Amino acid sequence: MKIFSIILLSFILISCSLFSNSEEEKVIDLEILSKQLFKDYQYSYNTNRQKSSTQLVIVTIAKKNFNNNDYLKIRKKLFELGWDEIDAYNNYYNFCKNSNYSIDILNPVNSHHYTRNGDKVNFDSMDYWYFAMYYNKLGINNCMDFYKNK
Template structure:
């Protein structure tokens, strides 16, 4: 009888643990596909898609668009469309801005003009081409700090 009780206790513990883990990920929205974001907002500007990390729970990619293909005025229209589609602007400082659709997914936009670009909080922004817009696409199912607020 004691063995069955212990076995029942172990099985119950496993079921509860599995239930807690499934509830944790249950409320996390599915990632909006990066290539869909690229097509919807930036497709007509001939972006170059460069994935860095593509995993189900954590993804990062960069779009590069030559500055001659996308003006600042056109980017302002894209920013308006992002906002009207539910993306919340969480930072707009100098040549850098960030938009979150929820606390798990973010778009960051950089128009590099200086050798060293920084965010509002002084964090260095790394980019590879001064002659192109850098659009950073992030997803993390644990949340993104700037998007949690």
């Protein structure tokens, strides 16, 4: 009986360590990610929500300091960091790292922008690129759908 208990305990410990290394549990500090992605640009950083279960960070960069070639460099960095491009539609781009992290990027060229699903994308000025970085402990719908079907 003692040997069985030791084997069972060993199995439980190994199982727990395997699950604790899952991609979903790795915490991404959105402020550090912003510095990593935008270190070569003059940008503003605004934390709209900072809780343990949800975070929303908005990064804006003036178009006079950032163009489509700069966006392609950021896109390449995101791919190198393991992000997946979920959608690109009408100057609106969506990336996910896993089911819990998302970055929405908008280069507004029209007075109104919409996602592919018809949801309105809010922005203040057509003079800036917008990078909305999200974390939700329970998951982000479009990311969960993407990884479920991947």
